[in-house]
Amino acid sequence: MLKDIIENNQNYQPGLSIDCVIFGFHDNQLKVLLIKIPHSNKWSLPGGFIPIDQDIDTAAVTVLNERTGVEGIFLRQFATFGKIKRNDQHFSKEVLEYLKIEEAKGKWLTQRFVTIGYYALVDFLKTIPKSVNKEEVIEWIDHKEVPELILDHAAILDKALNTLRIELNLMPIGYNLLPEKFTMPELQKLYETILDKKLDRRNFLRKINNIGILNKLDEKKSNVAHKAPNLYNFDKDKYEEVLKNGLNQGW
Amino acid sequence: MLKDIIENNQNYQPGLSIDCVIFGFHDNQLKVLLIKIPHSNKWSLPGGFIPIDQDIDTAAVTVLNERTGVEGIFLRQFATFGKIKRNDQHFSKEVLEYLKIEEAKGKWLTQRFVTIGYYALVDFLKTIPKSVNKEEVIEWIDHKEVPELILDHAAILDKALNTLRIELNLMPIGYNLLPEKFTMPELQKLYETILDKKLDRRNFLRKINNIGILNKLDEKKSNVAHKAPNLYNFDKDKYEEVLKNGLNQGW
Known part of the structure; x- marks a missing residue:
């Protein structure tokens, strides 16, 4: 999948990606949907790239649906991250090696990527986390026990949680997080x-x-x-x- | 300036720009700093491109300083805009024609640009709006009398004002907008x-x-x-x- 994108990168917005912080509530824990990177010990937020013929919001919805199987969920853009050092050259090279792509061909991936952060609130019980290939593990993890994340994903997660906390003062919450009837x-x-x-x-x-x-x-x-x-x-x-x-x- | 950027586009993040909504308060009006486009009857938000060796926030500060001469001002990223149709092909071709750049060479400009919106609150009296060339007009305009804007800049301005209104409930305001002593x-x-x-x-x-x-x-x-x-x-x-x-x- 990622190999396909890199090899057909002319179909994708250059230097731009999407990362989704997907929150669910279960067992009195606020959980986050995370992906174990196959060639590494680190975990990652679910994310993706933006087809040149798709609105950025549509691309974010696509990532979310692919990963959760849930449609019509609450999804909100919260910030865009673009420090020059956010892309870790070493990490990019590891990915190319893992995918067996030559560095010259993989140049598209090793440029600085700016990433647009979205957060989503989903119904834990209705969500079926989906891995896109056999080697990938996708799991709900308590937000207090998040393992080491790749790149600046820890900062992206922090910012999402902080935004959610602030937005509790601005909007109602719970519709997507609680069962239909609750105490x-x-x-x-x-x-x-x-x-x-x-x-x-x-x-x-x-x-x-x-x-x-x-x-x-x-x-x-x-x-x-x-x-x-x-x-x-x-x-x-x-x-x-x-x-x-x-x-x-x-x- | 824009001509230089297009001709040396390898030094800039592809398909990504910055637009700044700069607010000032004067004569009981909330004013917005806008630029009259030389080759058109429309106006534009002050904006710019992102050097590949600069953080996106730094690039935004650069735009702001260039346009206002004010340093250390309150600047906040509020949203990223990326509809596929936000770039108006006709507008891009007009720009290339005006700058006397061939369409083949100007391909960089006619791709879809995703733009990161920042808003700033500045001290009206300390701000000296600066045009970057002789043909450009830069002016404070009452937010209630904004003329026709290029691309989706009207939507960007609306979203900035809406964000500012919401953030009045979250943070104090006035430090950058009022004189030192006020009633x-x-x-x-x-x-x-x-x-x-x-x-x-x-x-x-x-x-x-x-x-x-x-x-x-x-x-x-x-x-x-x-x-x-x-x-x-x-x-x-x-x-x-x-x-x-x-x-x-x-x-």
């Missing part, structure tokens, strides 16, 4: 996990109710030992409206 | 101009004081007919701290 403690846990801090229960309840995107259902969670908590779901129309207009915490 | 009505007017709406005086006063970045000075504004309003300045250390950590409106 208030589950929603609070999602916020706590992303923010990496404990939140006051009453305060959280007041703030989240003020946003006006939740429906309290006439159902309680079953299979619970103690007092069964109420179930909620999102009012999709109101959720979309707030997502579009932003949380009204403004001036 | 509370002047600061409120800055917010109102950016947000394009009237704000309640008492609410604004309460919120801005809560941020804790203002010093009330032992001076009043002179040359004022009626009751002289107090002057303020920013506590630079606290301002920088809040800029770094974000406004605490969080969860």
